[in-house]
Amino acid sequence: MEGERRASQAPSSGLPAGGANGESPGGGAPFPGSSGSSALLQAEVLDLDEDEDDLEVFSKDASLMDMNSFSPMMPTSPLSMINQIKFEDEPDLKDLFITVDEPESHVTTIETFITYRIITKTSRGEFDSSEFEVRRRYQDFLWLKGKLEEAHPTLIIPPLPEKFIVKGMVERFNDDFIETRRKALHKFLNRIADHPTLTFNEDFKIFLTAQAWQGPGLLSRMGQTVRAVASSMRGVKNRPEEFMEMNNFIELFSQKINLIDKISQRIYKEEREYFDEMKEYGPIHILWSASEEDLVDTLKDVASCIDRCCKATEKRMSGLSEALLPVVHEYVLYSEMLMGVMKRRDQIQAELDSKVEVLTYKKADTDLLPEEIGKLEDKVECANNALKADWERWKQNMQNDIKLAFTDMAEENIHYYEQCLATWESFLTSQTNLHLEEASEDKP
Amino acid sequence: MEQAPPDPERQLQPAPLEPLGSPDAGLGAAVGKEAEGAGEESSGVDTKIEISVSEAEKRTGRNAMNMQETYTAYLIETRSVEHTDGQSVLTDSLWRRYSEFELLRSYLLVYYPHIVVPPLPEKRAEFVWHKLSADNMDPDFVERRRIGLENFLLRIASHPILCRDKIFYLFLTQEGNWKETVNETGFQLKADSRLKALNATFRVKNPDKRFTDLKHYSDELQSVISHLLRVRARVADRLYGVYKVHGNYGRVFSEWSAIEKEMGDGLQSAGHHMDVYASSIDDILEDEEHYADQLKEYLFYAEALRAVCRKHELMQYDLEMAAQDLASKKQQCEELVTGTVRTFSLKGMTTKLFGQETPEQREARIKVLEEQINEGEQQLKSKNLEGREFVKNAWADIERFKEQKNRDLKEALISYAVMQISMCKKGIQVWTNAKECFSKM
Numbered sequence: 001m002e003g004e005r006r007a008s009q010a011p012s013s014g015l016p017a018g019g020a021n022g023e024s025p026g027g028g029a030p031f032p033g034s035s036g037s038s039a040l041l042q043a044e045v046l047d048l049d050e051d052e053d054d055l056e057v058f059s060k061d062a063s064l065m066d067m068n069s070f071s072p073m074m075p076t077s078p079l080s081m082i083n084q085i086k087f088e089d090e091p092d093l094k095d096l097f098i099t100v101d102e103p104e105s106h107v108t109t110i111e112t113f114i115t116y117r118i119i120t121k122t123s124r125g126e127f128d129s130s131e132f133e134v135r136r137r138y139q140d141f142l143w144l145k146g147k148l149e150e151a152h153p154t155l156i157i158p159p160l161p162e163k164f165i166v167k168g169m170v171e172r173f174n175d176d177f178i179e180t181r182r183k184a185l186h187k188f189l190n191r192i193a194d195h196p197t198l199t200f201n202e203d204f205k206i207f208l209t210a211q212a213w214q215g216p217g218l219l220s221r222m223g224q225t226v227r228a229v230a231s232s233m234r235g236v237k238n239r240p241e242e243f244m245e246m247n248n249f250i251e252l253f254s255q256k257i258n259l260i261d262k263i264s265q266r267i268y269k270e271e272r273e274y275f276d277e278m279k280e281y282g283p284i285h286i287l288w289s290a291s292e293e294d295l296v297d298t299l300k301d302v303a304s305c306i307d308r309c310c311k312a313t314e315k316r317m318s319g320l321s322e323a324l325l326p327v328v329h330e331y332v333l334y335s336e337m338l339m340g341v342m343k344r345r346d347q348i349q350a351e352l353d354s355k356v357e358v359l360t361y362k363k364a365d366t367d368l369l370p371e372e373i374g375k376l377e378d379k380v381e382c383a384n385n386a387l388k389a390d391w392e393r394w395k396q397n398m399q400n401d402i403k404l405a406f407t408d409m410a411e412e413n414i415h416y417y418e419q420c421l422a423t424w425e426s427f428l429t430s431q432t433n434l435h436l437e438e439a440s441e442d443k444p
Numbered sequence: 445m446e447q448a449p450p451d452p453e454r455q456l457q458p459a460p461l462e463p464l465g466s467p468d469a470g471l472g473a474a475v476g477k478e479a480e481g482a483g484e485e486s487s488g489v490d491t492k493i494e495i496s497v498s499e500a501e502k503r504t505g506r507n508a509m510n511m512q513e514t515y516t517a518y519l520i521e522t523r524s525v526e527h528t529d530g531q532s533v534l535t536d537s538l539w540r541r542y543s544e545f546e547l548l549r550s551y552l553l554v555y556y557p558h559i560v561v562p563p564l565p566e567k568r569a570e571f572v573w574h575k576l577s578a579d580n581m582d583p584d585f586v587e588r589r590r591i592g593l594e595n596f597l598l599r600i601a602s603h604p605i606l607c608r609d610k611i612f613y614l615f616l617t618q619e620g621n622w623k624e625t626v627n628e629t630g631f632q633l634k635a636d637s638r639l640k641a642l643n644a645t646f647r648v649k650n651p652d653k654r655f656t657d658l659k660h661y662s663d664e665l666q667s668v669i670s671h672l673l674r675v676r677a678r679v680a681d682r683l684y685g686v687y688k689v690h691g692n693y694g695r696v697f698s699e700w701s702a703i704e705k706e707m708g709d710g711l712q713s714a715g716h717h718m719d720v721y722a723s724s725i726d727d728i729l730e731d732e733e734h735y736a737d738q739l740k741e742y743l744f745y746a747e748a749l750r751a752v753c754r755k756h757e758l759m760q761y762d763l764e765m766a767a768q769d770l771a772s773k774k775q776q777c778e779e780l781v782t783g784t785v786r787t788f789s790l791k792g793m794t795t796k797l798f799g800q801e802t803p804e805q806r807e808a809r810i811k812v813l814e815e816q817i818n819e820g821e822q823q824l825k826s827k828n829l830e831g832r833e834f835v836k837n838a839w840a841d842i843e844r845f846k847e848q849k850n851r852d853l854k855e856a857l858i859s860y861a862v863m864q865i866s867m868c869k870k871g872i873q874v875w876t877n878a879k880e881c882f883s884k885m
Binding site: 248249252253256259260263266267270271273274276277278280281284285287288291292294295298299302305309399402403406407410411413414416417418420421424425427428431 | 661664665668669671672675676678679681682683685686689690692693696699700702703704706707710714846850853854857858860861862864865868869871872875876878879882883885
């Protein structure tokens with residue numbers, strides 16, 4: 001269960017909404033294994049990359065659909081869902097597909113909250129059916145996360161989107177916020193589904209399938225208490241070398257990814273302000289053309305070029321906000337997550353160390369100790385191995401995700417500049433042509 | 445004049461009065477006859493001359509109030525180019541400061557009111573976006589002003605009429621005492637008072653419609669170019685922000701690459717490209733500033749156009765007043781002659797109160813009036829002629845100006861497109877390089 005899993009370098013689309021899959025799967029290492037079926041799937045994956053329609057349709061909040069029938073809007077083949085879900089394992093092993101959509105507002109006397117619809121499709125035997133639909137709210141996700149952390153303290157649990165973002169938020173439930181959260185929740189569940197160990201977690205199954213859901217309430221608060229204890233500082237004297245390295249990495253990584261998050265957000269903001277100003281720039285030329293008889297065409301053409309560049313900017317912005325920002329932000333949350341994991345590992349080790357101390361120095365009541373220590377040693381070994389394996393997997397995924405996100409960003413920019421270039425070049429050509437026409441009509 | 449379709453700038457309107465008289469030639473200035481076509485930099489002599497403002501230098505000196513001041517001086521070099529071998533010889537070189545350029549322009553405005561006199565580059569930096577300093581001593585501003593002053597001189601030198609002006613020639617050649625020479629022409633006295641001009645603008649009854657339309661056009665031009673420059677400055681500001689923030693990626697990628705084994709190289713080199721991207725904006729915006737300067741020239745030209753319109757209004761108003769005056773004198777005369785008093789006059793009142801005047805007295809008055817009427821008629825004729833000459837000459841220059849404007853603005857817009865293209869190409873290059881680095885991570 002906690003053995004090594006081959007990490008694959010499969011393509012991963014950023015997010016549901018038409019993720020820019022600019023890179024072919026051959027971008028990194030070649031596909032591990034090449035059984036007949038996986039090669040076939042790979043080809044179909046590539047086709048679907050180019051088929052915009054599937055992606056578009058699938059990303060819509062299909063809120064008017066009747067879920068009991070397989071409506072045409074809902075892709076029914078697992079293959080079409082592949083592009084929705086982050087690819088972490090070999091395609092032929094995927095048997096659990098989850099989507100999060102349809103946010104709905106619920107108003108009660110005490111509070112207002114949002115629930116999300118979660119649809120699960122699976123071919124696994126342990127599930128009673130092949131399809132499930134449930135509604136869950138953010139608190140429920142918190143509960144699930146808590147349970148997973150409890151059960152696997154040294155595994156890298158995917159991060160949840162923040163409870164709320166204080167900065168710049170007026171209402172708790174504005175549309176952008178909900179959409180961003182929905183996408184992040186979708187990613188959260190799919191990451192769990194793709195995790196070799198977590199995917200078989202019982203609470204995960206309950207979360208996905210239980211219709212009669214009490215609402216975690218008490219339970220979620222309990223999960224938080226467990227975490228609170230785990231995060232209390234305990235000096236770690238005997239942290240093994242590799243975990244020291246890991247810890248250093250995590251600290252530095254956390255710093256850097258936070259900076260990158262800030263930079264990326266800032267770039268988005270600047271681009272938006274640039275766009276706002278550009279919107280005003282084009283029309284002035286039209287205004288001017290009204291008083292210039294001889295320059296009407298030139299001015300109007302300039303105005304239309306500026307407008308087209310404006311649209312290209314908008315597209316670039318939206319590409320940034322879909323491909324880069326969520327990925328970077330997720331890894332910011334991951335870095336916090338990782339620090340928690342390190343602490344929990346340290347704590348497990350600390351338990352062992354303190355018992356060993358008692359045995360070595362105190363000699364009091366030591367009959368049961370060796371047995372206890374033995375158990376704890378096993379526990380530590382398990383925890384360390386779990387973490388080591390998961391760490392490698394996580395790093396591999398991180399590299400892929402970051403690489404893809406930045407490559408997408410570069411793509412967006414290239415595309416933006418190419419569009420603008422074409423616009424201005426065609427303007428120039430039309431002006432030169434006009435000039436040549438006029439010149440040939442003029443007397444020397 | 446052509447029968448153009450209705451166009452605010454060219455609509456035909458017959459002048460109200462008959463043409464006569466001589467043009468309002470430059471008073472005391474050495475004005476030659478109009479040259480055919482705008483010969484590039486042609487002087488009164490046949491060899492071509494080249495003018496350049498080649499350097500700018502910070503100087504300190506004492507001003508009129510004996511206080512120390514810092515100012516910038518500009519080196520003006522004049523070369524004559526032989527037709528035959530194209531060799532240029534430096535004939536004159538002297539230093540002038542901005543205030544002397546202003547003096548030259550003020551002089552030209554007085555002596556050539558029918559010409560759209562080229563404007564000076566701005567005295568203080570306006571329409572700046574945040575990174576550019578509004579400081580007059582800032583080297584970039586000084587450099588752009590140097591170019592603007594050179595452009596000003598070239599515009600004058602290529603104007604068929606202005607290029608022959610003696611004061612202009614002396615500006616290029618007479619280092620010391622030039623200011624005194626200009627002042628000796630007494631041009632300040634001949635300048636129309638601002639108040640008089642304003643008065644005329646409000647009271648003139650029949651200005652040539654073309655000038656009225658031209659005034660509207662110049663107002664629109666000024667307003668739209670100001671607006672455009674303002675927005676452009678804001679856009680430049682934002683663009684600067686977008687590029688510069690990317691520079692931060694460079695730094696962070698570099699630091700991050702230290703802890704990454706496989707990704708390290710890719711990150712590091714991608715970071716380098718982000719730095720290149722961030723620093724490329726400086727040159728891009730510097731180029732754009734030159735574009736803005738081209739537009740600014742025409743922004744200031746709007747004022748020059750208005751000056752010509754004002755002169756017309758003044759002359760027209762003068763004419764109307766003279767005609768009015770003449771008409772009233774004629775009427776007075778008539779009344780005296782026929783003995784009927786139709787209009788109220790003080791004389792009439794006093795006559796009623798204090799008794800009729802004697803026939804001799806009346807005769808005397810009639811004689812005086814008849815003399816005045818004669819004089820008035822002569823004056824009116826000459827004013828009329830002046831007015832028509834002015835309109836003719838002014839309109840000729842305005843047509844010349846329009847052609848120049850259309851050419852220049854079109855060229856400017858095209859150069860803007862060229863700049864955008866260059867910016868896009870740079871962008872594509874940088875991001876393609878960055879993408880390659882990312883994909884190698």
